[in-house]
Amino acid sequence: MTTLRDKIIIITGGTSGIGEGCSRHFAALGARVVIASNQAGPGSALERELRAAGHTADFVFTDVASEASVQALIAHTVELHGRIDGVHCNAGVWAQGKVTGFDDAVWNRVMDVNVKSVFWTAKHVVPVMERQGAGVIVITTSVAAFVGFPSHALYCASKAALEALVRCLAVDHAGKVRVVGLCPGTIDTPMLAATCAGWDKPKAELYAEVARRIPVRRLGQPLDVAQAAAFLLGDESGYINGTSLVLDGGTMALPPW
Ligand SMILES: NC(=O)c1ccc[n+]([C@@H]2O[C@H](COP(=O)([O-])OP(=O)(O)OC[C@H]3O[C@@H](n4cnc5c(N)ncnc54)[C@H](O)[C@@H]3O)[C@@H](O)[C@H]2O)c1
Known part of the structure; x- marks a missing residue:
């Protein structure tokens, strides 16, 4: 059975959706979680809730798009716990539109939060993990x-x-740092x-339609992703490096017609 007992794990975007599910699940598996996001209220509430349940949890307000903020997160975690066993780079934002409708500001926001953030996180956590001789970086792709x-x-x-970064980071730092992608579907x-805003149907109806098209006939839940992430952050996946695990209920396996 997967255990993360006493592992120090940072989860970015750890206060909502997949990240919140990971914060809760990693804590339940014994990890000391450092929950990082730009949602101060939910972050403090989750920290309180997990501590009340007997877990070790700290919320650190972080803007992952800022190198200084990510650097401070890594430094603060080392101050708190003396080491970092795993980072789950999970914070992300979404933008809809065709290339003709975007401007520089939207490009920068999406690329900064989704990609640059992982660059800066790796830049500052890899030296810590290399000094320790071990560490795992899990990156939520899609x-x-x-x-x-x-x-x-x-x-x-x-x-x-991000898929390219998984491969490059894994190759560059192999031996001490493992880097694995986690590639969710819906x-x-x-x-x-x-993403349901602006459609002519209620969310429940849209979700039911999507679920019918997924081979396992349901949407994924944050816990589905958290369980896979825990395995990848744990010691039982020690030979998995530089690749991504797809969690999509079989959608990508469908024939394309
Ligand atoms: N939900 C899906 O179907 C799906 C599928 C594939 C991949 N993903 C990816 O999973 C990850 C989590 O998505 P989710 O669906 O749980 O979304 P969500 O909106 O529920 O959570 C996103 C989290 O990222 C945080 N975040 C956003 N910008 C930030 C910033 N600048 N600094 C710090 N934190 C920031 C938010 O505060 C929030 O906690 C994202 O990377 C997303 O792209 C989601």
């Missing part, structure tokens, strides 16, 4: 890296960049709910 979702060029490009989170 099936959007592999398929052309209509009107999602920017989001898809950002996720494809997961029931506030981000997914936001």
